[in-house]
Amino acid sequence: MIKIYKGNILYTETSEKFTIVKNGYIAVEEGIIEGVYSQPPEKYKNILPEVDTKGLIIPGFNDVHVHAPQWVNAGMGFSLELLPWLEKYTFAVEGNYKDAEFARSSYSLTIEEMKKNGTTRASMFATSHSEGTKILIELLRKSGMGALVGKVNMDRNSIEGLMEDTLTSANETVELIEWMNSTKNNDNVDYIVTPRYVPCTTAELMKKLSEIVNKYNLPVQSHLDENKDEIKWVKELHPECRDFTSVYNDYGLMPKGQTVMAHCVHCSDDELIMLKEREVMIAHCPQSNANLSSGMMPLRKYMDAGLKIGLGSDVGGAHSLNMREHIVETIKTSKLYWTVFPEYKPVSFSEAFYLATKGGGSFFGKVGSFEKGYQFDALVIDDENLINEIPHNLEERLERFVYVGSHENIVKKYVAGKLI
Numbered sequence: 001m002i003k004i005y006k007g008n009i010l011y012t013e014t015s016e017k018f019t020i021v022k023n024g025y026i027a028v029e030e031g032i033i034e035g036v037y038s039q040p041p042e043k044y045k046n047i048l049p050e051v052d053t054k055g056l057i058i059p060g061f062n063d064v065h066v067h068a069p070q071w072v073n074a075g076m077g078f079s080l081e082l083l084p085w086l087e088k089y090t091f092a093v094e095g096n097y098k099d100a101e102f103a104r105s106s107y108s109l110t111i112e113e114m115k116k117n118g119t120t121r122a123s124m125f126a127t128s129h130s131e132g133t134k135i136l137i138e139l140l141r142k143s144g145m146g147a148l149v150g151k152v153n154m155d156r157n158s159i160e161g162l163m164e165d166t167l168t169s170a171n172e173t174v175e176l177i178e179w180m181n182s183t184k185n186n187d188n189v190d191y192i193v194t195p196r197y198v199p200c201t202t203a204e205l206m207k208k209l210s211e212i213v214n215k216y217n218l219p220v221q222s223h224l225d226e227n228k229d230e231i232k233w234v235k236e237l238h239p240e241c242r243d244f245t246s247v248y249n250d251y252g253l254m255p256k257g258q259t260v261m262a263h264c265v266h267c268s269d270d271e272l273i274m275l276k277e278r279e280v281m282i283a284h285c286p287q288s289n290a291n292l293s294s295g296m297m298p299l300r301k302y303m304d305a306g307l308k309i310g311l312g313s314d315v316g317g318a319h320s321l322n323m324r325e326h327i328v329e330t331i332k333t334s335k336l337y338w339t340v341f342p343e344y345k346p347v348s349f350s351e352a353f354y355l356a357t358k359g360g361g362s363f364f365g366k367v368g369s370f371e372k373g374y375q376f377d378a379l380v381i382d383d384e385n386l387i388n389e390i391p392h393n394l395e396e397r398l399e400r401f402v403y404v405g406s407h408e409n410i411v412k413k414y415v416a417g418k419l420i
């Protein structure tokens with residue numbers, strides 16, 4: 001059955017510019033976009049629109065790197081850098097997710113905050129607790145959001161309560177995957193293998209996880225080249241590998257086109273070649289990279305090199321789950337980068353919007369655009385309170401919503417055609 005959504009339609013087929021249809025129509029069949037029209041085609045003339053707005057209709061936001069357990073203590077400890085911060089804040093809070101009630105209430109807060117702000121899909125880390133991860137998966141299924149979720153694997157350099165035995169870590173991962181497959185019910189929540197990062201996973205565990213990835217044909221998420229001390233540490237731990245990226249690749253944890261690596265602030269040219277060859281999605285996390293003094297990722301350089309890039313909130317390295325804020329951070333950081341390296345021009349509004357929608361969306365399939373064949377993940381924006389005597393065109397209205405609007409402007413959210 002065809003459904004029609006009428007409004008001012010904006011999306012980014014390519015990053016250079018918005019595709020804009022004023023007072024247009026989106027036709028959706030079984031959750032998949034059939035077409036975008038400026039006039040309704042004859043065959044759809046008698047269909048009453050599901051939505052008829054003077055506001056905007058845009059793709060939902062995709063957060064390609066977020067730690068669901070860390071929202072409850074986001075915004076703390078940012079005078080520290082990555083390694084001491086992990087130990088003092090991150091590991092400390094994650095220990096609480098052993099308790100099912102704590103997990104249920106805390107994960108509910110995270111999901112509510114993400115939904116409220118128009119995040120329709122996310123690639124999420126849970127903690128190393130299996131039961132807690134199941135709770136997160138059940139809550140996500142109930143929420144209607146789309147997500148990739150993984151129990152964190154860590155069998156070295158952790159703390160009591162989070163540290164796992166190698167075999168248990170691998171076995172519990174398999175159990176979770178089997179449980180997820182057996183309970184799947186027409187939802188958009190799937191498993192992603194989640195080694196925390198190289199310093200927390202032994203070679204033996206990485207090999208076992210690689211076997212799991214191959215057996216079940218699963219994607220992988222982890223962290224890469226975030227902080228200089230971290231990179232030095234990985235070098236000491238793995239003298240047998242060329243660099244940080246090669247550790248994941250050598251141990252079989254970079255399935256082609258199915259890997260997302262967060263940060264990638266300090267990659268060498270050799271590493272960039274490998275990331276491109278493995279079609280790795282880079283999760284750009286500018287707010288987290290600033291909060292933890294990790295550095296500025298050379299975004300323009302990576303875009304020019306044709307790498308796959310999406311935006312990650314990386315809460316709790318970041319203090320916001322709101323992807324509009326991360327679009328703004330992306331633009332601001334690229335401008336600061338340009339003042340130091342003038343050969344790399346700042347990214348435009350459409351380019352940053354693209355990263356938060358179609359760029360990151362490609363990790364979830366045909367997601368993040370309104371082209372024919374894409375899943376209808378969409379936000380309906382009522383921006384009446386942002387309109388004043390100054391004339392704004394549609395792109396400017398979207399820009400204002402992103403910069404000065406609020407979650408209250410988002411009046412409807414859809415994932416794969418379903419109202420959530």
Ligand SMILES: [Zn+2]
Nearest residue numbers: 067223262314
């Ligand atoms: Zn992270």
